[in-house]
Amino acid sequence: MYLEDLPPLLKIQTDAKTPTMENLLNYLTAIALAIFLCSCNAKPSTETPVESPSLTYSESYKAPVFLNDVRKEEILKMAPEIQQLMEAHAENRHIPGIAYGIVVDNELILASATGSMNIEQEMPATPSSSFRIASMTKSFTAMAILKLRDEGKLTLADPVSKYIPEVANLEYLTRDAPAITIENLLTMTAGFPEDNPWGDRQLDEPDQMLMDLVREGVSFANVPAYAFEYSNTGYALLGHIISQVAGLPFQDYISQNILLPLGMAHTYWEYDSVPATQLALGYRWEDEQWKLEPLLHDGSFGAMGGLITSIEDFSKYVSYLLSAWPPRNEEDHGPVKRSSLREMQTSQFSRLYPNEEDFNGDPCAVMAGYGYGLGIAEYCSGLRRVSHGGALPGFGSNYVFFPEYGIGVMAFCNLTYTSPYPFREIGKLLFGNELIKPRQLPVSDILLERQAQVTQLIQHWEPDLEAELLAENFFLDKSREKRMSDTQDILQQAGPLGAIGDLEPENQLRGRYEIQAENGTIRIFFTLTPESSPKVQQLNLSFQPKSEQ
Numbered sequence: 310m311y312l313e314d315l316p317p318l319l320k321i322q323t324d325a326k327t328p329t330m331e332n333l334l335n336y337l338t339a340i341a342l343a344i345f346l347c348s349c350n351a352k353p354s355t356e357t358p359v360e361s362p363s364l365t366y367s368e369s370y371k372a373p374v375f376l377n378d379v380r381k382e383e384i385l386k387m388a389p390e391i392q393q394l395m396e397a398h399a400e401n402r403h404i405p406g407i408a409y410g411i412v413v414d415n416e417l418i419l420a421s422a423t424g425s426m427n428i429e430q431e432m433p434a435t436p437s438s439s440f441r442i443a444s445m446t447k448s449f450t451a452m453a454i455l456k457l458r459d460e461g462k463l464t465l466a467d468p469v470s471k472y473i474p475e476v477a478n479l480e481y482l483t484r485d486a487p488a489i490t491i492e493n494l495l496t497m498t499a500g501f502p503e504d505n506p507w508g509d510r511q512l513d514e515p516d517q518m519l520m521d522l523v524r525e526g527v528s529f530a531n532v533p534a535y536a537f538e539y540s541n542t543g544y545a546l547l548g549h550i551i552s553q554v555a556g557l558p559f560q561d562y563i564s565q566n567i568l569l570p571l572g573m574a575h576t577y578w579e580y581d582s583v584p585a586t587q588l589a590l591g592y593r594w595e596d597e598q599w600k601l602e603p604l605l606h607d608g609s610f611g612a613m614g615g616l617i618t619s620i621e622d623f624s625k626y627v628s629y630l631l632s633a634w635p636p637r638n639e640e641d642h643g644p645v646k647r648s649s650l651r652e653m654q655t656s657q658f659s660r661l662y663p664n665e666e667d668f669n670g671d672p673c674a675v676m677a678g679y680g681y682g683l684g685i686a687e688y689c690s691g692l693r694r695v696s697h698g699g700a701l702p703g704f705g706s707n708y709v710f711f712p713e714y715g716i717g718v719m720a721f722c723n724l725t726y727t728s729p730y731p732f733r734e735i736g737k738l739l740f741g742n743e744l745i746k747p748r749q750l751p752v753s754d755i756l757l758e759r760q761a762q763v764t765q766l767i768q769h770w771e772p773d774l775e776a777e778l779l780a781e782n783f784f785l786d787k788s789r790e791k792r793m794s795d796t797q798d799i800l801q802q803a804g805p806l807g808a809i810g811d812l813e814p815e816n817q818l819r820g821r822y823e824i825q826a827e828n829g830t831i832r833i834f835f836t837l838t839p840e841s842s843p844k845v846q847q848l849n850l851s852f853q854p855k856s857e858q
Contacts, residue, residue: 370817372637373713373748380413380716380745387738388419396423398731399722403594406434407729409720410620412710414631417624426589426723428599436620439577439587440721441604442706443699445623446616447544448630448653451495451682453551453563455649462554465492469499472550475523486532491550493533494543495681496657501540502530508541509701512615513608519545537658537679541613544682548612559612570644571625576618579607583617591703593725602703602725614699620719627710627717630654630695634712635748654695654712656685667692668737692740700726707732713747753817755843760812760822763835763845767796768806780844792848799852804828818843829854 391409399407406424410417420436457463463472468488470477476489482500493499511518522542530538551559560578568576577583591602607615633650641647656678667673667688677686680695687693696709705727710717716739720729739745752760762778765771770793784792800806804827814820818837823830832851837843 366638368638369754370638371751371753373635373750375715376746376749380714381416381418383744384411384413384419384716384739388421390738391419391735392421392423394731394734395421395720398728399424402724402727403599404722404724404727404729405592405599406438406589407720407722408434408436408438408440408589408620409718409730410436410624412624412627412631412717412719414715415628417621417628420620420624422620428590428592429601432586434589434723437575437587438589438721439575439583439617439619440589440706440723441580441591441615441617441699441701441704442623442721443614443701443704444541445697445699445706445708446612446614448682448697449563449567449616449626450544450547450551450559450612451653452567452645452649453555453559454491454495454547455653455681456566456645457551457554459646459649463491463550465490465495467491469494469546469550472553473520473523473546475520476546479523479527479529482529482532487534489533491547494540494547494550497537497540497543497679498531498534498658499540499543500529500531500533500535501527501538501542503539504541505539508545508610508613511541511545511608511610512605512701514610516549516609519549519609541610544613545610548610551612560607560615567644571629573618573622573625575622576616578611578615578617580604580617581606587619588617589704589721589723591701591723591725593703604703605701614701620721623708623719624717627708627719631710631712631715631717634715653681653683654685655680659685668733668739668741698728702726705729711747714745715748716745750814750816752812752814752820755837756812756814756818756820759835759837759843759845760820763833763848764809764824767800767833767850770796778845780838780840780846782846783844783848796850799831799850802828802852802854803831806831829856830858 391411395407395409398404404424405428406422406426408422408426410420412418422434422436422438424434426432426434426438426440454463454465458465468476468490470488479489486500489499523546527542548559551562555562564578568574575587580588591604592599593602594600630650630653633647633654636647636651656676657680659676659678662675662677665673665675667690673689675686675688677684679685682697684696685694686696692711693713694709694711696707699706702725704721704723704725706719706721707729708717708719709732718730718732718735718739722729759778762774766774766778770789803824807825807827810823810825812820812822818839819835821832821834823832830853832853834847834849835845836847838846
């Protein structure tokens with residue numbers, strides 16, 4: 310299965326026609342299967358939860374913030390153009406209906422739709438229409454695993470055979486193959502083959518089918534923990550593990566512990582549960598006409614793609630994922646820890662794609678990989694994107710969010726394996742003109758203090774100040790005489806000093822700033838030690854004459 314012509318930075322999954330890692334950025338494949346692992350033999354874990362140690366933390370830490378925040382205003386200005394893009398996309402792709410939305414922080418600021426969710430009854434698509442979102446389900450499954458991990462009921466290093474004994478009898482490719490772990494399933498590095506579109510058609514199979522598949526033997530494409538390869542089967546197994554550990558079907562566990570706490574009361578596993586006035590039907594375009602795709606019931610593969618939801622409901626989930634950023638001292642209310650949400654959004658087995666482009670079409674290499682149920686990519690500019698798509702017979706869906714910007718975009722459509730939106734064009738609207746800015750890291754108190762001291766040091770080199778400011782390695786790495794001589798050369802070239810610029814922090818203990826001088830600019834970079842009273846361990850000065858500026 311595949312979604313045609315998606316921009317490279319959204320294409321995280323592989324597809325049936327292009328199952329290699331190289332094609333991760335050629336098609337958005339988002340396979341969705343609905344699972345109901347209601348095993349009558351499932352037993353609650355008897356392991357004693359491990360209590361996390363009590364931590365102390367800095368009261369002076371300053372989290373990144375938005376300065377002159379115009380995100381909402383700028384996006385709302387774009388609303389008419391975005392609607393036009395969606396309507397043109399639907400017409401060009403023969404999509405019956407599209408629903409879409411944009412989140413800023415914890416608010417759905419833009420929600421709209423075009424076309425029909427039910428052609429036969431001429432029912433228009435709306436932000437409250439319920440679409441099957443397919444593989445976008447995977448991050449819910451991953452989140453449930455991390456919640457169980459945080460409660461001490463499993464570890465990511467656990468062998469899968471601990472919960473599915475049949476896995477112990479699999480025939481691995483090599484003698485030195487490691488046993489498959491839960492983390493391998495999360496990161497799609499278990500060695501299973503890419504299984505689109507076969508996996509789609511397992512959606513309504515009973516749990517017995519999944520266990521029979523494992524019992525009869527699974528074919529491997531790779532050795533575990535060796536390479537990424539998109540696997541729906543792996544996420545179906547994660548669903549079974551959740552059911553075994555939680556003692557109730559994974560659908561119930563996710564609904565009770567994630568969906569309902571987030572207020573997602575209109576998100577469903579079984580299409581029979583969706584009110585008829587809300588349910589979007591799926592279609593394929595064939596012989597120059599739309600043909601109805603039969604809906605599949607919930608079954609043994611749902612943990613990797615079974616959820617049905619609306620833009621209005623799903624926006625709450627996107628806001629929740631965004632709420633993990635930035636790290637901060639506010640109370641953590643769950644349903645899982647903010648640090649676990651950030652862990653989900655950390656790339657594994659990343660790969661460099663050197664020939665990609667940014668939203669303006671300029672060359673821009675990309676590092677892309679897969680986390681826990683989410684794809685992660687970073688542009689050459691530093692723009693970081695987290696996303697996942699979904700595709701099933703009759704449906705195509707995708708969502709993408711930008712943690713440093715607090716912005717999330719989502720869209721659902723009801724045409725087989727089809728991109729639900731023109732992402733590159735929307736991305737250009739959002740980020741092409743640089744009006745929307747990311748959070749900025751405030752300068753820590755210790756950096757401000759050390760900046761003032763460094764400025765004084767380079768002018769006077771006072772022994773008492775040196776003793777207070779400089780780390781023990783400082784004059785061992787370069788002698789005091791040499792440092793003073795080099796600094797004096799720069800000061801002589803610069804002439805009388807003028808304004809001292811604001812410090813630009815890289816983190817809590819490293820930053821750079823400039824001093825304007827009569828003849829040019831002095832650039833200063835310094836980094837501090839990990840000691841309780843951090844000292845300067847590295848100090849670099851350079852000078853740029855006005856004639857070169």
